[in-house]
Amino acid sequence: MARYEATASAPVNIACINFTSSRYWGKRDTALILPTNSSLSVTLSQDHLRSTTTSRADASFEQGDRLWLNGNEEEIKAGGRTETCLAALRKWRKEVEDKDTSVPRLSEWPLRIASYNNFPTAAGLASSASGLAALVASVSQLYQLPQSASELSLIARQGSGSACRSLFGGFVAWQMGSASDGSDSLAVQVAPKEHWPDMHALICVVSDAKKGTSSTSGMQKTVATSTLLQHRIKHVVPERMEEIERAIAAKDFDSFARITMRDSNSFHAVCLDTEPPIFYLNDVSRAIIAVVEELNRASVVQGRGLVAAYTFDAGPNAVLYALEENMPVVVNTINEFFPQTLEFPDPFHMLNKTATRPEGFN
Ligand code: ADP
Ligand code: DP6
Ligand code: CO
Numbered sequence: 001m002a003r004y005e006a007t008a009s010a011p012v013n014i015a016c017i018n019f020t021s022s023r024y025w026g027k028r029d030t031a032l033i034l035p036t037n038s039s040l041s042v043t044l045s046q047d048h049l050r051s052t053t054t055s056r057a058d059a060s061f062e063q064g065d066r067l068w069l070n071g072n073e074e075e076i077k078a079g080g081r082t083e084t085c086l087a088a089l090r091k092w093r094k095e096v097e098d099k100d101t102s103v104p105r106l107s108e109w110p111l112r113i114a115s116y117n118n119f120p121t122a123a124g125l126a127s128s129a130s131g132l133a134a135l136v137a138s139v140s141q142l143y144q145l146p147q148s149a150s151e152l153s154l155i156a157r158q159g160s161g162s163a164c165r166s167l168f169g170g171f172v173a174w175q176m177g178s179a180s181d182g183s184d185s186l187a188v189q190v191a192p193k194e195h196w197p198d199m200h201a202l203i204c205v206v207s208d209a210k211k212g213t214s215s216t217s218g219m220q221k222t223v224a225t226s227t228l229l230q231h232r233i234k235h236v237v238p239e240r241m242e243e244i245e246r247a248i249a250a251k252d253f254d255s256f257a258r259i260t261m262r263d264s265n266s267f268h269a270v271c272l273d274t275e276p277p278i279f280y281l282n283d284v285s286r287a288i289i290a291v292v293e294e295l296n297r298a299s300v301v302q303g304r305g306l307v308a309a310y311t312f313d314a315g316p317n318a319v320l321y322a323l324e325e326n327m328p329v330v331v332n333t334i335n336e337f338f339p340q341t342l343e344f345p346d347p348f349h350m351l352n353k354t355a356t357r358p359e360g361f362n
Contacts, residue, residue: 004106007054008137018043018129018165019201019311019319021260022240023267024174026223026233032182033081033161036223037237040173040190040244041165042321044201049125053115053134055142056361061110068114068358069131070121085136085159086111093143106143112361113138120208124280124315126166128215132159133166153187162215169193171248173241196251200327204318204334204341206284215314218271218278228273232266253323257296257309260321264311271314282316284338291337292320295329 018041026036065086067074076082093107115134121127136156140147149167157164157174164186165172170193177184193199213221222229240259247255271278281289289310296306308322308330318341322330334342 003056003058004104004142005054005056006138006142007052008134008141018126018162018172020162020263020313021256021311022237022244022263023313024161025219025267025270025314026229027161027219029180029182030220032185033157034182034185035161035174035176036229036233038174038176038241039162039165039237040171040241041162042171042199042201043166043169043193044203044319045169045193049117049119049130049203051115051117051127051130051134053113053131053138054357055135055138056112057106057109057142058112059109061112063110065111065113066360068361070116071358073358073360081132081159082135085132085155086139088155088158089136089139089143089145092140092145092147096143096145103144111139114358114361120205120210120317122210122214123205123208124211124313124317125203125205126162126313128160129162129166132156132163135159136163137167150186150188154182154185157182157185157187160215170195173245190245191248196248198251198324199253200322200324202320202322202327202330202334202342204288204320204338206282206288206316206318206338206341211280211315213278213280213314218274218280218314221276221278222270222274225275226270226273229270232270236266237263254305257306257321260309260311261292268312280314280316281312284341285312285316285318288318288320288334288338288341291333295333 020039020041022040024035024039028034028036065076067076067082090107097103097105097107113135115131117127117131119125133156136152140152153164153167156167165174168187168189171190172187173190174187240263244259247259268281271280292308292310295308299307307326308320311319320330
């Protein structure tokens with residue numbers, strides 16, 4: 001029986017998590033997911049946090065695509081984002097099939113897609129980025145599409161904006177573009193991770209609970225009500241993008257850290273400026289900020305550079321960047337003040353789930 005399957009997650013460059021140094025928060029087109037500003041992020045290695053997605057096409061499946069997330073079926077809504085991504089991938093597959101009539105017509109067969117996150121979903125650890133990137137990567141592998149990662153990023157973007165950057169490893173920019181059809185709103189790699197091998201990241205899980213305000217609805221409210229966002233879009237982010245790209249090119253940790261922390265704080269200020277206000281940080285998040293600021297202050301007083309940078313996406317969980325030589329100090333400090341934040345996730349326990357197939361997948 002004809003059955004085709006592909007799993008994406010382990011290979012470098014795809015389906016990673018990214019953590020933002022200059023943020024995306026606001027859409028100028030909600031259907032196409034076109035952002036109000038460009039953004040830049042660092043894609044973390046997949047050793048710890050990752051989405052693993054398996055897609056299968058089979059002529060004998062009952063009609064209709066189906067998707068399971070962490071073992072539970074998620075409805076693929078008509079006209080929704082997942083459906084948009086699958087339709088776009090099918091269109092490209094059909095082009096392959098029309099060119100070469102000997103290849104199987106997978107585009108006509110129903111899909112079964114199963115994805116697992118080995119870290120908290122919808123908790124501000126960018127699960128929509130790794131999840132939708134893994135979905136696009138997995139189906140594009142199944143379909144053996146010839147398109148480049150940047151072209152695929154056009155599709156991942158329509159699944160979740162931040163997902164477009166997760167198709168690349170290293171330092172990645174999402175160029176906002178100007179075309180009304182979104183054809184130039186895509187991700188490009190600014191530098192591979194080998195460019196700056198000393199750059200390390202530490203994830204502090206403050207809470208694994210699903211956040212109260214999803215990124216999608218949060219940014220919609222911000223666009224509708226925040227005047228500070230308008231200032232950020234026009235006067236803050238464009239310059240910051242250039243500065244951070246220069247800092248990465250020069251491997252200038254101090255500049256990278258300063259911009260990253262300022263952008264995190266600017267983003268959370270914009271959330272607070274939203275009506276009603278959105279609180280993604282909690283007391284532990286703010287205590288982590290205070291501890292990192294103190295570490296940095298003490299280091300600068302002694303004539304050295306910054307030790308670490310904190311950044312928080314749309315949730316209370318911190319990502320700390322530090323150069324390898326400084327990571328022991330950072331880990332010890334976090335262990336001393338916030339030991340519970342380093343205990344999660346349990347990657348081995350959660351990774352094993354990847355092996356199980358939800359009922360209905362086969
Ligand atoms: P986060 O901060 O984790 O990115 P979001 O509010 O942006 O939170 O998005 C969370 C949503 O992303 C989930 O409710 C789910 O719809 C989607 N998602 C998360 N992980 C996956 C995955 N592995 N595969 C498909 N969709 C996913
Ligand atoms: C705070 O990409 O999750 O992580 O496009 O609506 O799915 P949708 O939102 P999403 O927003 C991410 C916001 C952020 C910052 C960033 O990743 O740049
Ligand atoms: Co998200």
